[in-house]
Amino acid sequence: MITGELKSQVDKIWESFWTGGITNPITVIEQFTYLLFIRRLDEKQLLEEKKANLIGKPLEKPPFFTAAQEALRWNKLKDQDAEVMFDLFTKPMVDDMTVFDHMKQVGSDAGVFGEFMKGATFMISTPRLLDQVVQMIAGIKMEDRDTKGDLYEYLLSKTASAGKNGQFRTPRHIIKMMVEMMQPQKEDTICDPSSGTAGFLVSAGEYIHENHEEWFHEKDFREHYHNKMFTGVEFDSTMLRIGAMNLQLHGIDHPNLIGKDALSESNADVRNQFSLILANPPFKGSLDYDSVESSLLKTVKTKKTELLFLALMLRMLKIGGRAAVIIPDGVLFGSSKAHKQIRQEIIENNKLEAVISMPSGVFKPYAGVSTAVVIFTKTGNGGTDDVWFYDMKADGYSLDDKRAEVKENDIPDILARYSQLEQEKERKRTDSSFLVPFEEIKNNDWDLSINRYKEIVYEEIEYAAPEVLIKEIEGLDKERNKALKVLKDILG
Template identity: 30%
Template structure:
């Protein structure tokens, strides 16, 4: 990357673009405009950069240039580019022109921006009354268009170098929107350090198929892919996901593209009610890695139809009507590849609220079955206030289809974090300690404990971490005789000072 280009400068310029909308509409609404405009500006800059290169090489053959541009990873109709929109920014109907450009881009790129008839930009319209009456709306959009013309937002590869710069900028924006998004933020965003931890725990390998059935903006999937590239210098993996919320599914598709992840399949739909990731026989696809940060204790998750589930995902029991945590866990377990001779079984990591560890009734029965089947490998307690939209602490459950013993590792990492103003964070050192402890698989005083199946059974299959990891700190004993002697000595010193002060006051004429 060009040394003159700084990620922070790009990030700041993007966040400043939000000033265009502040005071007019909520962040939850304008985030779609900002992220979509970033996408449009990026593909336009890439297209223009490549066109300029081909023009230098083949300036005397416009037909060849046109053919080369049509074979690009992404096709951009000339009238649909950011530059075409910028050139007409002072004219009326900016919103209508942007919407038409987005539609033309979708049509020119086949299935890249579509899924079963739904398009990425279907729920995003710049020509909306939310921006005010036509004159006001046109002015706001003109300001937005002009903001993306800033030198800092020149995103041409010849200037910024790598896709990571754009992917990082996109992730930065999503994080900023999440931190300001309150309760809704958890619908589309997993904090980056939690994604880092999950991807490292699951250790994706070349050739792995990786799935997130509640993928949000796909940051966790992207981290898993990046782990394969970084650790093994390989792009031999495939990413799969499903997302129920249409606008969030659109974020995931754009996020994948901006990170250069072409080998992916992200479906739109409700994973529990209507799983879309199916094989050619119509059965659930099976994966090497399944990982997710599903919505905590989701109400109305599809309880009434669970008993008749055609995939048989709830054979261990049907979760309670108002808490869908074990619905997602059950689905994820059923999509893991089985262990077979010469083939490792699938592995899984899922973020859950602590109630999943100890709640009784139907959840207790499902938990017992999972433990008796020797699927649970580890329980990792996380600090509070890590996740956007909730302050409660969470845990990571690791499941494996090919365990070599019946023990379960418990890690209590709840007290080790970097404190922030509104959110806590896991530092690189916190993450490294969890990873090292998990890989070594042994007990660590006041931090980790290897529990046998017998111990878990004796605890009635309750997985509450304090039952296994003793973090009790004895209070230091106080020597009352020594404390009394110190108090007497201090009293004597105070008396002496009072006498000395009285002498000074007397010399100065004060009684």
């Protein structure tokens, strides 16, 4: 849980960037991230140096900083005058490198973040701003995984503008709900094909720490967790760097992050590979057929990214693999051939398990789009029996732009009911959740809109007979006339 002190420290750093002229939220996060990485490089080397000194042996691995590069280390530069510090970042003074140049060339030995430095740009333009931010970052205590992770999550929460191509930052509590519904298992290979800041992968890792800490006692699992369990695909290089740092600060040093367009031919070889997909793919995007991998178009002939990503997930999942995906409401009931095609593919040829309709305010202040979570399993030969529908009315936050915390929250009920679907058979169509059989969905042209199946009970209101109402009106008229006569008498 992030403390008030940590929030205050991050707020002050954020404010310094803004008053210093860096006002784009993503740029602020990126520059902040670079400085965190430079600090972590030095802290990692300091730890290795302490270990080597204790046992009286040289370092096991080549250091990030050579003896000649001491001036580039965080513990040295943070104590320099502002002008000297700024020169270290902007003028090649040590081994013909700046601090920033050195950061960009460390590579994968420093963790996954080090692999995505191509294109990184230093944008802090004044010595004063650099010194302010460095001193404040130096004052943040980052001893444990929880604190580092909380710090970065809070930093990411401060982005207040929509992304490109319909991409929005997914609320953390919605991600957590989806992860808890899917309950990641020990042998899972988990993928987000539109990973962004890696929120789904981070949450899956946190779920394992919170519920299965004993797994980390096993060497094989630790190896799997750190190197094979998590895969993210993202074409935006800035998001890759931010996602990489998010994962590293949450203790996942070597996830498999892939810098490419998941829908393109360059990703065509990723098939039948993952046992769990968690995602919120881009909405409202439109691509040319030529830029889409051909097998996806065989599943669903469309240019719409939200439909293509569903086809992609079916391709990427192993047989028996599960997916929990956020989609716009239009996917549930769209009448185009492509919309029906992808719904039929998931329902008839695989196993659709659940549709959770969410209120339109969930993505505010980014957008008011209505969305749903769909959960399905890849079988390749059908298996849909009864589909569980839930009509979420509240998620614990107000549904306006403020998104203030409120008491009304359906998420605990969703988690409890999803874990005991057998008991849902007795539920009525007037309840918040109920089961709908495969044949009924098929007969409704594969429509998955909850309003197609939910029954609404209208409360009967009895009104007085017309003659009674007329008498009441006449009585009111008499009283009004009396009051008017009194007023006239008073006025003379």
